[in-house]
Amino acid sequence: MARTLNFMQAINEAIAEEMRRDPSVFVLGEDVRVSPFGQTAGLVEEFGEERILNTPIAENAITGAAMGAAMNGMRPILELMFCDFSMLAMDQICNHLGQWRYITGGQYPLPLTIRTAVGAGMRMAYGHSQSLESQFIQAPGLILVEPSTPYDAKGLLKSAIRSDDPVVVFEHKKLIFGGVEGEVPEEDYTVPFGQAVVRKQGQDATVVAFGFMGYEALNAAQELAQDNIAIEIIDPRSIVPLDKDTIFESVEKTGRLIIVEEGRLRGGLGAEIAALACGDYFSLLKAPVQRVAAPMIPIPGSPVLEDLYLPNKDSIVRAVRRVC
Amino acid sequence: MSLSNAKLLELYRKMLLVRSMEETHGKLLQEGKIQLMGHFGTGQEAVAIGVTGPLRPEDILFGTHRGVGEFIGKGMTPKDIWLEYLGKKAGPCRGKGTLHLADRKLNIPGLVSSLGADFSMAVGTALASKMRRTDQVTLYYVGEGTCNQADAHPSMCMAALWKLPVVFAVCTNQFCELSYMCDHYPTDDVAPRAAGYGIPYEVVDGQDIAVTYEATERAVAHARRGQGPFLVEYKTFRMATHFTGDPGHYVNPEEREQWAARDPIDLCRKKLLEAAVITADADQKLRAEVQAEVDGAVREGFAAADPTVEDLFEDLYSGKGVL
Numbered sequence: 001m002a003r004t005l006n007f008m009q010a011i012n013e014a015i016a017e018e019m020r021r022d023p024s025v026f027v028l029g030e031d032v033r034v035s036p037f038g039q040t041a042g043l044v045e046e047f048g049e050e051r052i053l054n055t056p057i058a059e060n061a062i063t064g065a066a067m068g069a070a071m072n073g074m075r076p077i078l079e080l081m082f083c084d085f086s087m088l089a090m091d092q093i094c095n096h097l098g099q100w101r102y103i104t105g106g107q108y109p110l111p112l113t114i115r116t117a118v119g120a121g122m123r124m125a126y127g128h129s130q131s132l133e134s135q136f137i138q139a140p141g142l143i144l145v146e147p148s149t150p151y152d153a154k155g156l157l158k159s160a161i162r163s164d165d166p167v168v169v170f171e172h173k174k175l176i177f178g179g180v181e182g183e184v185p186e187e188d189y190t191v192p193f194g195q196a197v198v199r200k201q202g203q204d205a206t207v208v209a210f211g212f213m214g215y216e217a218l219n220a221a222q223e224l225a226q227d228n229i230a231i232e233i234i235d236p237r238s239i240v241p242l243d244k245d246t247i248f249e250s251v252e253k254t255g256r257l258i259i260v261e262e263g264r265l266r267g268g269l270g271a272e273i274a275a276l277a278c279g280d281y282f283s284l285l286k287a288p289v290q291r292v293a294a295p296m297i298p299i300p301g302s303p304v305l306e307d308l309y310l311p312n313k314d315s316i317v318r319a320v321r322r323v324c
Numbered sequence: 325m326s327l328s329n330a331k332l333l334e335l336y337r338k339m340l341l342v343r344s345m346e347e348t349h350g351k352l353l354q355e356g357k358i359q360l361m362g363h364f365g366t367g368q369e370a371v372a373i374g375v376t377g378p379l380r381p382e383d384i385l386f387g388t389h390r391g392v393g394e395f396i397g398k399g400m401t402p403k404d405i406w407l408e409y410l411g412k413k414a415g416p417c418r419g420k421g422t423l424h425l426a427d428r429k430l431n432i433p434g435l436v437s438s439l440g441a442d443f444s445m446a447v448g449t450a451l452a453s454k455m456r457r458t459d460q461v462t463l464y465y466v467g468e469g470t471c472n473q474a475d476a477h478p479s480m481c482m483a484a485l486w487k488l489p490v491v492f493a494v495c496t497n498q499f500c501e502l503s504y505m506c507d508h509y510p511t512d513d514v515a516p517r518a519a520g521y522g523i524p525y526e527v528v529d530g531q532d533i534a535v536t537y538e539a540t541e542r543a544v545a546h547a548r549r550g551q552g553p554f555l556v557e558y559k560t561f562r563m564a565t566h567f568t569g570d571p572g573h574y575v576n577p578e579e580r581e582q583w584a585a586r587d588p589i590d591l592c593r594k595k596l597l598e599a600a601v602i603t604a605d606a607d608q609k610l611r612a613e614v615q616a617e618v619d620g621a622v623r624e625g626f627a628a629a630d631p632t633v634e635d636l637f638e639d640l641y642s643g644k645g646v647l
């Protein structure tokens with residue numbers, strides 16, 4: 001049986017169920033007991049303060065502490081409240097977390113899940129709004145996922161918690177606060193890593209849209225349909241590993257590729273997929289690859305400027321029209 | 325002195341082994357047989373062996389880049405160390421860690437290069453020990469230079485806040501990389517920083533193995549009893565330079581001579597001879613035996629199989645098909 005849950009409820013339920021299932025799972029992070037956004041709200045009542053552990057404000061050190069716990073038999077879920085703040089923990093994440101298993105010859109896998117909030121549009125200006133997923137893709141050994149529906153939020157988070165590999169889950173603030181709803185089964189399920197999903201079928205162009213950008217792409221599809229342009233929208237769900245098969249099977253059909261991300265353009269997720277397209281899949285392309293991403297500027301505080309900064313339906317429509 | 329003669333002799337042998345390992349490493353480098361840079365801990369053997377001596381097999385050790393002392397102390401064999409140092413497939417890290425030694429069977433989770441990153445990891449292993457209701461202790465062995473890393477503070481804070489079974493063992497060897505400690509610290513001691521977090525501490529002589537061992541034993545017992553973290557600072561002198569290739573022009577020779585007169589291995593030998601635990605002849609024999617063990621380990625290491633191209637992509641992910 002499926003019920004309708006919002007994005008935040010799906011995350012909360014995934015954590016609660018995994019904590020009931022496995023006593024080695026616990027949550028730590030800044031203010032996880034009160035939980036300012038609500039993803040871990042109420043869990044302390046069921047699981048107690050030891051397993052819902054408030055930490056000092058010290059991102060690098062709490063990441064290291066979570067890694068240490070993962071080295072010694074626990075499966076921590078670490079919350080780094082804003083992805084902007086995760087930059088304080090990049091020594092642990094990029095220098096050590098993903099590489100630890102390899103460099104110890106497989107002796108020490110680190111079953112650690114990091115949850116962090118990305119996304120602008122909440123009028124939080126430059127320090128609480130960035131989508132910094134592409135900062136993580138250079139680090140070997142990490143799994144990176146970004147759900148866009150309650151179903152995927154729960155299923156990917158469960159896969160992350162059960163994985164012996166370190167996983168970073170990017171949660172978009174508009175999905176958390178905006179209360180996006182969706183059907184979520186009552187019975188246990190997981191969403192495997194590396195499996196994209198086709199959100200909308202179409203034969204004219206392939207639009208790969210990460211996370212919240214999938215909703216902008218759906219809006220763009222409606223507008224483009226008025227001109228008889230049918231785009232196919234793919235939600236990769238996993239950034240690493242990336243489901244190249246689903247993406248390029250679609251490109252084989254459409255011959256056109258547009259990659260949409262909320263993060264910035266230079267060296268972004270779109271750059272990586274465009275490079276793949278121009279290499280192994282060049283013969284599939286009938287038109288130049290298009291990237292839709294944020295410009296290389298800080299996120300301005302002014303609501304007017306912030307809206308101009310963000311990739312959206314209109315920028316996707318423009319990019320599609322350039323090649324269709 | 326509560327250390328038995330038999331225990332003292334065991335610790336003495338380990339100190340000899342550490343020095344022989346590092347001298348051999350230096351010799352191989354000089355002869356051009358290896359390229360692996362060394363950061364030796366010559367003169368600090370009583371600290372490295374004293375801090376690991378009281379640990380149980382299930383206790384967790386985070387060591388430093390400086391020498392092999394604490395790894396030998398926790399039970400790593402010269403053979404395993406050389407297999408790893410030489411990047412061989414049979415090394416504990418399958419040749420991928422080399423200087424970054426890790427050995428799960430001995431509860432040594434690994435060694436970082438961005439110094440101090442492991443400060444908080446040690447807090448995390450201790451947190452897990454407490455959550456899992458074990459009486460396991462984590463010993464975090466660290467130099468005074470690294471204690472200036474920002475993470476030292478939240479790590480001590482969390483350890484105290486959550487009353488975790490972790491011992492911070494600070495080896496103050498007077499040098500922070502290529503400069504004197506006084507260029508890095510406005511104070512003579514690191515240890516009083518612990519008081520800021522309500523962590524009890526002790527500052528002890530780092531040259532006398534009995535002192536280092538017993539101070540650690542007290543600190544470990546405190547942590548194991550559930551009384552929370554403890555910090556011990558051991559005062560010693562780095563006779564080696566920062567790395568092989570550093571000529572050490574910055575070292576005051578007179579001061580070096582003064583510390584050399586209290587060499588930890590010489591001090592221990594004197595005690596053993598005075599207590600008639602060994603004779604001069606037996607000592608010579610022991611030293612030869614230790615050197616032979618190290619030479620044998622080096623030989624076996626060189627003879628061991630190298631990893632292959634298949635190993636290059638192994639061990640990154642537990643799950644299949646991610647790469």
